[in-house]
Amino acid sequence: MNNTLKTYLCSAEELNLAKTFECGQCFRWNANEKGGYSGVALGKYLELWEENSDIFCSASPEEAQKIWRDYFDLDLDYLSITSGFRGEYIQKCAEFGRGIRILKQDFWETLASFIFSQCNNIPRIKKIVETFAREHGEKKTSGDAIFYTFPSYKTISKLTEKDLAPLHCGYRAKYILSAAKMLESGEICEAHLKTLPADYMRFELKKISGVGDKVADCVILFGLHNMSAFPIDVWMKRALIENFPKNFNPASFGEYAGLAQQYIFNYARNKGEEN
DNA sequence: GAACAGGCAACTC
């Protein structure tokens, strides 16, 4: 039944589906045959599509308001934040990436997904995450769509490396298990982390085996919703070297440095392509 | 078959 709902979410100016879902922050959203996107997030299945410069979704009006507006961070004015970034290059990146939203994803899902991501490409990360959900998540239906929720850390904390063998995620399996155990034991606590400044979040997250600066910063930005984090991977390193002065400090972008990071990253990866 | 892929840990000096 859910699939027949059509609820207005926001304008296509505010939320560009392709840019938002294809910029590497998430792994469970995919272009569908209807010309929109389908995904599983926050334990729910959702479809989104563009129609006459508006974005519609398959949620009820209540859920659209209460859940998805927040998930897509629609109450934050990205344009005014962006106008505060100084420099010609960052403005060019921001213009190119207009419509990108930084998704407010689940903490554990973000942590696990980015542990899987190390030394992997996106198609393969997506495959691992889907298998992970299929094998250990909860099977649910939404209209005629069947989907699997992201497995809870409680479930995963009880598994062994052998249980994760079907994922073919190699040496990352033990990282996932130990991370799940640390969450289950309370050694790492989302609610506590959220009270901390980003530097302390990073320090705590790096106690998890398999989590270094890059993964920690992705978790801070996408999973703990602290936008001062500025994840630096090989693409970002290249972009920074080529376009910024030596010893440039990304923290100078301020409390929304993470948004600047997304724009720079997206531009580095997708410039040269149309659209 | 070797090199590589959107890192990390462990080890070296």
Next chain:
DNA sequence: GAGTTGCCTGTT
């Protein structure tokens, strides 16, 4: 502390 190497696996 900066630099190197092994790690699982699938793809080119």
